[in-house]
Amino acid sequence: MSKVTIYDISKKLNISAATVSRALNNNPKISPKTRELVLKTAAEMNYEQNTLALALKSGKSNTVGILVPYVDRNFFSSVIRGIEEELYPHGYHVIICQTRDDAQSEVQNINTLLNAQVDGIFMSVSKTTKDTSHIDRVLQKKIPLVFFDRKKNIPGVSSVTIDDLNGAYMSVEHLIRQGCKQIAHFMGDINLEIYKNRYNGYLKALTDYNLPFNKDYVIRTNSKAESGTAAVKKLMRLPSPPDAIFSSSDFTALGAIQELKKNGIRVPEDICISGFSNEPFTQYTDPTMTTVDQTPIKMGKMAAQVFLEQMGGEISVALEKKVVLSPQLVVRDSTNRSMG
Amino acid sequence: MSKVTIYDISKKLNISAATVSRALNNNPKISPKTRELVLKTAAEMNYEQNTLALALKSGKSNTVGILVPYVDRNFFSSVIRGIEEELYPHGYHVIICQTRDDAQSEVQNINTLLNAQVDGIFMSVSKTTKDTSHIDRVLQKKIPLVFFDRKKNIPGVSSVTIDDLNGAYMSVEHLIRQGCKQIAHFMGDINLEIYKNRYNGYLKALTDYNLPFNKDYVIRTNSKAESGTAAVKKLMRLPSPPDAIFSSSDFTALGAIQELKKNGIRVPEDICISGFSNEPFTQYTDPTMTTVDQTPIKMGKMAAQVFLEQMGGEISVALEKKVVLSPQLVVRDSTNRSMG
Numbered sequence: 001m002s003k004v005t006i007y008d009i010s011k012k013l014n015i016s017a018a019t020v021s022r023a024l025n026n027n028p029k030i031s032p033k034t035r036e037l038v039l040k041t042a043a044e045m046n047y048e049q050n051t052l053a054l055a056l057k058s059g060k061s062n063t064v065g066i067l068v069p070y071v072d073r074n075f076f077s078s079v080i081r082g083i084e085e086e087l088y089p090h091g092y093h094v095i096i097c098q099t100r101d102d103a104q105s106e107v108q109n110i111n112t113l114l115n116a117q118v119d120g121i122f123m124s125v126s127k128t129t130k131d132t133s134h135i136d137r138v139l140q141k142k143i144p145l146v147f148f149d150r151k152k153n154i155p156g157v158s159s160v161t162i163d164d165l166n167g168a169y170m171s172v173e174h175l176i177r178q179g180c181k182q183i184a185h186f187m188g189d190i191n192l193e194i195y196k197n198r199y200n201g202y203l204k205a206l207t208d209y210n211l212p213f214n215k216d217y218v219i220r221t222n223s224k225a226e227s228g229t230a231a232v233k234k235l236m237r238l239p240s241p242p243d244a245i246f247s248s249s250d251f252t253a254l255g256a257i258q259e260l261k262k263n264g265i266r267v268p269e270d271i272c273i274s275g276f277s278n279e280p281f282t283q284y285t286d287p288t289m290t291t292v293d294q295t296p297i298k299m300g301k302m303a304a305q306v307f308l309e310q311m312g313g314e315i316s317v318a319l320e321k322k323v324v325l326s327p328q329l330v331v332r333d334s335t336n337r338s339m340g
Numbered sequence: 341m342s343k344v345t346i347y348d349i350s351k352k353l354n355i356s357a358a359t360v361s362r363a364l365n366n367n368p369k370i371s372p373k374t375r376e377l378v379l380k381t382a383a384e385m386n387y388e389q390n391t392l393a394l395a396l397k398s399g400k401s402n403t404v405g406i407l408v409p410y411v412d413r414n415f416f417s418s419v420i421r422g423i424e425e426e427l428y429p430h431g432y433h434v435i436i437c438q439t440r441d442d443a444q445s446e447v448q449n450i451n452t453l454l455n456a457q458v459d460g461i462f463m464s465v466s467k468t469t470k471d472t473s474h475i476d477r478v479l480q481k482k483i484p485l486v487f488f489d490r491k492k493n494i495p496g497v498s499s500v501t502i503d504d505l506n507g508a509y510m511s512v513e514h515l516i517r518q519g520c521k522q523i524a525h526f527m528g529d530i531n532l533e534i535y536k537n538r539y540n541g542y543l544k545a546l547t548d549y550n551l552p553f554n555k556d557y558v559i560r561t562n563s564k565a566e567s568g569t570a571a572v573k574k575l576m577r578l579p580s581p582p583d584a585i586f587s588s589s590d591f592t593a594l595g596a597i598q599e600l601k602k603n604g605i606r607v608p609e610d611i612c613i614s615g616f617s618n619e620p621f622t623q624y625t626d627p628t629m630t631t632v633d634q635t636p637i638k639m640g641k642m643a644a645q646v647f648l649e650q651m652g653g654e655i656s657v658a659l660e661k662k663v664v665l666s667p668q669l670v671v672r673d674s675t676n677r678s679m680g
Binding site: 017061070071084093096098112113115116254281284285 | 401436452453
């Protein structure tokens with residue numbers, strides 16, 4: 001598996017590695033005779049000059065890395081698509097790593113991307129990341145870094161996010177307009193800003209419409225279907241169960257709908273449920289699910305544009321941009337009481 | 341953006357690049373005084389010795405590349421998961437590229453992975469790939485390559501696939517046992533072996549159960565929901581429409597179910613429909629969808645084991661392994677006539 005390097009060639013010919021390198025790169029300082037000898041020897045030794053070795057010298061690989069918690073969440077794969085579509089015409093290729101929301105894996109993936117000599121990194125932070133020294137390492141190397149969706153507040157780092165507070169607000173406002181008065185919330189991990197903002201949007205809508213806040217109506221969930229099933233069981237055991245649930249995740253909303261159906265509770269007639277993210281399956285559930293679309297392809301394209309701007313400038317990471325996109329409420333049957 | 345290299349350090353100190361390299365790598369041939377000078381200068385110049393530069397010398401990066409058509413197809417993301425779970429304890433990290441079934445993008449992604457100095461490549465071939473010179477290039481570099489699911493027949497290359505013919509056969513046999521006699525097939529691109537095998541499994545079941553073959557019942561589809569919608573429209577216009585559809589893809593089966601429901605045709609009472617791949621959404625459709633599970637996590641783990649065996653041997657790519665896994669039929673409501 002050992003690869004032939006310019007050091008091996010220089011040793012064989014008893015000349016310096018720098019001379020070998022110059023010869024391979026057609027540097028005019030090298031005599032035609034030496035160049036020919038180096039090329040012949042390199043070929044004999046099966047030496048392959050790769051783009052990466054050149055990248056190590058030029059500092060440019062035309063590859064960017066994308067770090068996401070899960071590649072198979074539609075939201076993340078759509079952001080990846082947006083980044084790819086925007087960067088492809090500029091000659092950039094994309095490599096992807098997934099952290100599975102594990103902080104340790106995030107650190108290792110950052111190392112992997114740095115070792116692959118990427119020209120830039122797009123990342124959505126893992127749920128469990130507390131320490132940010134791996135991110136500092138990227139910045140020290142002056143490699144442009146753009147956060148999308150889940151970010152840490154680090155000075156000098158650009159980000160593209162959506163207005164989660166407003167997305168949550170629109171969703172709760174819609175539930176109120178359907179006549180719901182006792183609205184519960186499936187809360188995500190509020191260590192992450194996105195979930196904190198969704199919770200704050202929920203609170204703001206209750207306040208603005210003079211609905212009382214009931215702490216028993218706020219259940220901590222982990223964005224898996226089973227977590228939604230457990231949460232809705234808890235709600236239904238309350239003396240006064242809610243007439244609507246605003247969930248911070250489509251998956252927990254799905255678990256809740258399935259559990260309620262199993263118990264003969266009708267959605268939306270008895271209880272309205274809305275999710276968050278517009279995962280493709282939300283179109284196929286029975287009833288179809290109201291949710292918030294986060295315009296992920298647009299988010300990816302914006303993140304790519306921010307990166308390109310940074311690459312274009314002389315001082316690559318000096319410029320800090322905070323782009324905030326507007327989400328869209330997608331109303332479907334799970335909250336639509338005017339249907340029947 | 342230009343990175344400091346050992347050439348820059350050697351120039352600054354007026355010593356050879358080889359000496360700089362040896363000093364940085366604690367080679368005992370270098371005097372402590374020189375070593376100290378090199379390290380001090382390297383630190384001043386903000387030089388970062390990276391694992392990749394070491395990899396270029398040692399020929400090992402502990403990174404493997406996975407090439408898939410789409411990261412957001414559950415089947416592929418589950419194979420990725422299987423590979424990651426198996427390789428992680430062995431110290432390997434994974435980078436992922438997607439081709440979106442575009443042959444040109446596949447070639448570029450192979451280059452990107454080679455430039456990232458991966459120790460091995462796992463790939464599922466793009467639908468549009470005809471020429472295989474980019475794959476030959478990987479083999480010439482003696483980098484272990486393992487195909488999974490979609491493969492090309494190249495001597496010396498290992499593969500992990502499922503027995504698609506048998507998966508299709510089980511599915512059609514199940515439809516026959518439900519009383520279906522006029523069974524249609526949504527055929528995928530038969531340039532790909534997997535779809536050819538699914539078609540052959542369909543034919544074999546018809547023959548074994550003495551059912552006539554009707555060429556009007558075989559519709560070419562492209563594994564998108566819209567394609568299934570168009571295909572089922574065509575079938576329903578036939579003088580004698582089918583009483584079952586065996587689809588080579590969950591997505592086309594979904595399109596068909598939606599179109600039939602819109603027209604008041606009942607699934608499974610009027611027509612049974614089965615898909616292929618066990619995408620997660622098949623649990624949430626109404627009715628839930630019968631499909632074939634391809635055991636993708638197992639496939640990933642097997643592919644990783646084949647890679648590890650090849651890395652363990654002295655002559656890394658000499659050994660060719662063809663692993664064929666057995667699929668599993670998952671019976672749900674879309675074919676279950678005993679329900680009502």
